[in-house]
Amino acid sequence: TRLLYASSAATYGDGAQGFREQPACERPLNVYGYSKLLFDQVVRRALPDARSQVIGFRYFNVYGAREQHKERMASVAFHHFNQFRSDGKV
Incomplete structure (x- = not known):
């Protein structure tokens, strides 16, 4: 088993x-x-x-719209996307 x-x-x-x-x-x-x-x-x-x-x-968490209200608990994909948007890299 x-x-x-x-x-x-x-x-x-x-x-x-x-x-x-x-x-x-x-x-x-x-x-x-x-x-x-x-x-x-x-x-x-x-x-x-x-x-x-x-x-x-x-x-991994599924990434989707309207995750910003979760703050630190939002998915890794959400945080990496925002980091890429602001810094141009992850």
């Missing part, structure tokens, strides 16, 4: 370190991202003894 679970791209925080599944890239900015990262870490510790395949999906 496989274990498939939903993690989150919120584990990467603002993405300044990139979006790789490596501890150096995992810097959650809120409790939601931190809780997802904690479960990912539990899974990592259990993997050496796992008899089944374990897969975590780090979904």
